[in-house]
Amino acid sequence: MKYISKSTYIKIIAFGLFKKLVLIYFLFFATAHASGTYGGIYFDDYEEKASIYLINYYPYQHFRDIYLGSTDSKDIIKKRPFVDLSDLENTVSLNDRQWNYIRQDSHLIDWNKYTDEFGMTLHQTNFIYALVGTLIGFTFLFFFIYIIIGAF
Numbered sequence: 001m002k003y004i005s006k007s008t009y010i011k012i013i014a015f016g017l018f019k020k021l022v023l024i025y026f027l028f029f030a031t032a033h034a035s036g037t038y039g040g041i042y043f044d045d046y047e048e049k050a051s052i053y054l055i056n057y058y059p060y061q062h063f064r065d066i067y068l069g070s071t072d073s074k075d076i077i078k079k080r081p082f083v084d085l086s087d088l089e090n091t092v093s094l095n096d097r098q099w100n101y102i103r104q105d106s107h108l109i110d111w112n113k114y115t116d117e118f119g120m121t122l123h124q125t126n127f128i129y130a131l132v133g134t135l136i137g138f139t140f141l142f143f144f145i146y147i148i149i150g151a152f
Contacts (some may be wrong), residue, residue: 036048038089039099041103046083047103051103052085052107054109066101067098068073068094072098
């Protein structure tokens with residue numbers, strides 16, 4: 001059996017550390033922008049994005065259906081578009097109950113109708129993310145196997 005040289009051993013360790021650092025970076029990045037509290041109600045990342053979509057694109061009657069007052073509903077319609085929920089919080093005065101209705105209603109959005117700035121639906125975007133993630137994973141695996149085979 002052939003022993004691994006010191007330089008190959010260092011490459012393997014460096015590769016493993018690099019993978020761990022990349023993972024830590026993405027985990028930190030995801031948690032740094034994951035949630036917020038608006039009007040005393042906690043919104044996770046999904047609820048924030050869905051609520052912004054709801055606020056910016058749904059009609060007046062929908063706000064009335066989720067028990068927002070007529071004045072608040074008119075203010076939302078007049079002051080569109082909102083960049084994020086803190087923009088809504090600073091512009092329109094909603095109470096805790098109304099924020100909770102918006103948060104609950106954000107789970108009922110049909111994302112097949114929503115398209116981003118590239119004209120892609122959420123399902124198409126998720127497919128692209130999964131494809132890119134798989135390709136990156138296979139690239140890491142290829143180089144790891146290449147380093148191991150190069151050691152022998």
